[in-house]
Amino acid sequence: MARPLLFDDRECGMPPALPQGVRLWRARLDAAARWRLLDEIMAVLRQAPLFAPRMPGSGRPFSVRMSNAGPLGWVSDAAGGYRYQPIHPETGRPWPAMPQMLRRLWAELADYPAPPQAALINYYAPGARMGLHVDNDEEALDAPVLSISLGAVARFRLGGLKRRDRTISFLLHPGDVLLLAGPSRLRYHGIDRIFPDRGEPLPAPLEEGRINITLRRVTPPQPLPARD
Numbered sequence: 001m002a003r004p005l006l007f008d009d010r011e012c013g014m015p016p017a018l019p020q021g022v023r024l025w026r027a028r029l030d031a032a033a034r035w036r037l038l039d040e041i042m043a044v045l046r047q048a049p050l051f052a053p054r055m056p057g058s059g060r061p062f063s064v065r066m067s068n069a070g071p072l073g074w075v076s077d078a079a080g081g082y083r084y085q086p087i088h089p090e091t092g093r094p095w096p097a098m099p100q101m102l103r104r105l106w107a108e109l110a111d112y113p114a115p116p117q118a119a120l121i122n123y124y125a126p127g128a129r130m131g132l133h134v135d136n137d138e139e140a141l142d143a144p145v146l147s148i149s150l151g152a153v154a155r156f157r158l159g160g161l162k163r164r165d166r167t168i169s170f171l172l173h174p175g176d177v178l179l180l181a182g183p184s185r186l187r188y189h190g191i192d193r194i195f196p197d198r199g200e201p202l203p204a205p206l207e208e209g210r211i212n213i214t215l216r217r218v219t220p221p222q223p224l225p226a227r228d
């Protein structure tokens with residue numbers, strides 16, 4: 001018999017079982033930490049305004065708007081495609097420094113011997129979504145991607161290594177932290193929808209919607225020079 005919707009794993013709590021390499025820390029950031037992080041993110045966005053990335057080829061804009069912090073940022077446009085670059089595509093200025101909180105979270109959770117180089121900031125206004133995709137524009141595919149959710153609740157969809165593989169879905173709440181690592185690093189995933197009335201408001205001038213931050217290592221760590 002179907003269980004009542006209120007207790008459905010798709011709607012609340014932990015998904016039944018996460019595949020190896022996927023970790024989910026519910027409410028890893030408490031309310032105070034979420035506000036501190038949001039403050040830092042709003043400061044980044046004042047220096048590096050949200051831009052609308054475009055699909056390679058068609059030039060169709062994503063519904064999600066983006067910015068970055070750190071030495072590298074992920075961008076996409078019709079002519080250049082998906083890539084990392086050290087400057088904002090519209091202002092031409094270097095990305096703002098990565099907030100220390102984010103570097104610390106990576107050091108605590110990522111189990112990788114080098115710091116993240118890009119913090120990709122995704123902003124979902126009500127109605128925005130992100131189609132199933134794989135994050136594979138990084139050279140350092142041995143490094144995990146660590147993701148932090150803020151603001152509105154979203155439904156995350158997680159698939160397999162092939163687009164047509166079975167998927168599971170679960171909700172991401174503000175303060176949740178999700179890791180895709182190891183054998184799950186190249187799994188398909190996306191955001192089906194956000195729930196603008198659930199979760200927490202964002203600071204002005206955004207007010208509503210969802211922010212997701214993904215921390216990425218782009219290039220392999222520099223090996224130490226041999227001493228002999």
Ligand code: MD6
Nearest residue numbers: 122135145147180191212214
């Ligand atoms: C999002 N997240 O939560 C989109 N990518 O808005 C991602 O695309 C993502 O959560 C790689 C690893 C974790 C993620």
Ligand code: FE
Nearest residue numbers: 133134135189
């Ligand atoms: Fe992704």
